[in-house]
Amino acid sequence: AGKRTFTMIKPDAVGAGNTGAITKMIEEAGFKIVAMKKTYMSKERAGQFYAVHKERPFYEDLTNYMSSGPIVPMILEKDNAVEDFRKLIGATNPKEAAEGTIRKLFAESIEANAIHGSDSDENATIEGNFFFAEIEKF
Ligand code: CMP
Numbered sequence: 001a002g003k004r005t006f007t008m009i010k011p012d013a014v015g016a017g018n019t020g021a022i023t024k025m026i027e028e029a030g031f032k033i034v035a036m037k038k039t040y041m042s043k044e045r046a047g048q049f050y051a052v053h054k055e056r057p058f059y060e061d062l063t064n065y066m067s068s069g070p071i072v073p074m075i076l077e078k079d080n081a082v083e084d085f086r087k088l089i090g091a092t093n094p095k096e097a098a099e100g101t102i103r104k105l106f107a108e109s110i111e112a113n114a115i116h117g118s119d120s121d122e123n124a125t126i127e128g129n130f131f132f133a134e135i136e137k138f
Contacts, residue, residue: 004034005081005118006127007089011069012112014038019072022102022115026076029088035075035132043067049130058111065111073131082124085117 090101
């Protein structure tokens with residue numbers, strides 16, 4: 001089995017009806033979906049998820065935005081999952097994202113940037129556990 005990463009399709013992309021197109025790109029890139037659901041974060045829960053960004057100037061806007069509509073979190077599996085997935089999604093700012101990346105294709109702005117990808121194996125585990133119980137991961 002490969003390694004795992006965590007992703008979340010954000011409210012802008014879910015609201016625009018891009019969940020299917022993005023999920024197709026993820027599967028075609030060789031990631032296996034281990035867990036997936038459509039759910040919602042309250043502002044308080046979004047604050048917990050992004051607690052590492054608490055001191056950043058964009059924290060308030062970010063937690064408002066992330067609680068503005070439904071999201072689709074997933075746990076994904078592939079060799080070299082964390083790094084390969086960050087390549088597939090592209091830079092945080094869609095203006096800097098490479099051609100053919102998910103953010104280049106679907107992101108609206110640096111904040112409403114369509115999708116999240118964990119930045120380390122350790123955070124992938126923490127973030128996956130934030131949304132999914134053990135029995136949901138198979
Ligand atoms: P992500 O990397 O998934 O997690 C942190 C999020 O904060 C990031 O995506 C963006 O949605 C948001 N973010 C990061 N940098 C900025 C910024 N400079 N201005 C606004 N939002 C940002």
